[in-house]
Amino acid sequence: MKLKLSEVTKRFDGHLVLDGISLALEKVHTLVLIGPSGGGKSTLLRIIAGLEYPDSGEVVIDDETVQFQEAALLQHRRTIGTVFQAFNLFPHLTALQNITLPLEKVHQHSPKEAEEIARQFLARFRLENHASKRPAELSGGQRQRVAIARAVSIKPKLLLFDEPTSALDPEMTAEVLDMIRELREEGRDFILVTHEMGFARQVADQVALLADGRIVEAGAVAQVFENPSSAASRDFLSKVLKY
Numbered sequence: 001m002k003l004k005l006s007e008v009t010k011r012f013d014g015h016l017v018l019d020g021i022s023l024a025l026e027k028v029h030t031l032v033l034i035g036p037s038g039g040g041k042s043t044l045l046r047i048i049a050g051l052e053y054p055d056s057g058e059v060v061i062d063d064e065t066v067q068f069q070e071a072a073l074l075q076h077r078r079t080i081g082t083v084f085q086a087f088n089l090f091p092h093l094t095a096l097q098n099i100t101l102p103l104e105k106v107h108q109h110s111p112k113e114a115e116e117i118a119r120q121f122l123a124r125f126r127l128e129n130h131a132s133k134r135p136a137e138l139s140g141g142q143r144q145r146v147a148i149a150r151a152v153s154i155k156p157k158l159l160l161f162d163e164p165t166s167a168l169d170p171e172m173t174a175e176v177l178d179m180i181r182e183l184r185e186e187g188r189d190f191i192l193v194t195h196e197m198g199f200a201r202q203v204a205d206q207v208a209l210l211a212d213g214r215i216v217e218a219g220a221v222a223q224v225f226e227n228p229s230s231a232a233s234r235d236f237l238s239k240v241l242k243y
C-alpha cells in the first residue's frame with residue numbers, strides 16, 4: 001500500500017492527542033506502530049480506519065483521500081479489516097455467525113454465500129471444529145483467530161490490528177502471531193500496533209514510534225531499532241528492548 005498522513009491532529013477535551021502526524025510511505029506491506037502508553041497509537045489507527053474523525057489533516061491510502069463525512073466513511077470502513085485488543089466478537093453469536101454477520105449485513109452476501117465464505121476461512125485457520133462455539137467457549141487465542149478470520153473474510157484492502165495479543169498468554173500469543181505472519185507472507189497489507197518487539201522486528205517493513213502525539217522516529221526496522229535518532233526513542237527502546 002501507499003500511505004500518506006499529513007498533519008493529522010486530534011484533540012480530546014482540549015487535550016492534544018495527535019500533534020500533526022505526517023508520514024509518507026511509497027510502498028509498505030507492514031507498518032508497525034510502537035511507542036509508550038498514551039502516545040496516540042490507537043487514536044491514529046482508529047482515524048485511519050475511519051472510526052474516528054481527525055480535527056485536521058489528511059489521510060491518503062493508495063492515492064485515495066479518506067473523506068471524513070459519514071456516508072463516505074461507511075464505504076471506507078467496508079474496505080478495512082480491524083482487530084482490536086479484546087472483546088472483538090459478539091458474545092451471543094457463534095464463531096461462524098460472528099463471521100457471517102458482517103458478510104450479510106455490511107457486504108450484502110446471501111446467507112448461503114456468507115456461510116460458505118465463513119466456513120472456508122474457519123477451515124483455512126484450523127478453526128473448523130469451533131464453528132458452533134460462542135466466544136465464552138473458546139480460548140483467548142481462538143477468539144482472536146476468529147476475529148482475524150472475520151477481518152480477512154471481507155476481502156479488505158488493508159488490515160488494522162491494535163495490540164491483538166496483549167490480552168493473551170505467551171502460548172496463545174504465538175498462535176495469533178503465527179497467523180499474522182502467515183497473512184503477511186500472503187502479501188496482505190497491515191498496520192499493526194504491538195508491544196511484541198521481537199515480532200515487530202521480524203514482520204515490519206517500516207516502524208513508526210509515536211510518543212506524546214508525535215512521530216519521534218520512523219523508518220526501516222533496522223534503522224529504528226539499531227540506530228534511533230532522538231532521545232525520546234532511545235529512551236523508549238532501551239526500556240522495551242531490555243528484556
Ligand SMILES: Nc1ncnc2c1ncn2[C@@H]1O[C@H](COP(=O)(O)OP(=O)(O)OP(=O)(O)O)[C@@H](O)[C@H]1O
Pocket residue numbers: 012013017035036037038039040041042043044
Ligand atoms: N475517546 C477518548 N476520549 C478522551 N480521551 C481519549 C479518548 N481516546 C483516547 N484518549 C486519550 O488520548 C491519548 C492517546 O490515547 P491512545 O489510546 O491513542 O494511546 P495509545 O498509544 O494507544 O496507548 P496504549 O499503548 O496504552 O494503548 C490518551 O491520553 C488517552 O487518554
Ligand SMILES: [Mg+2]
Pocket residue numbers: 041042043162
Ligand atoms: Mg492503544
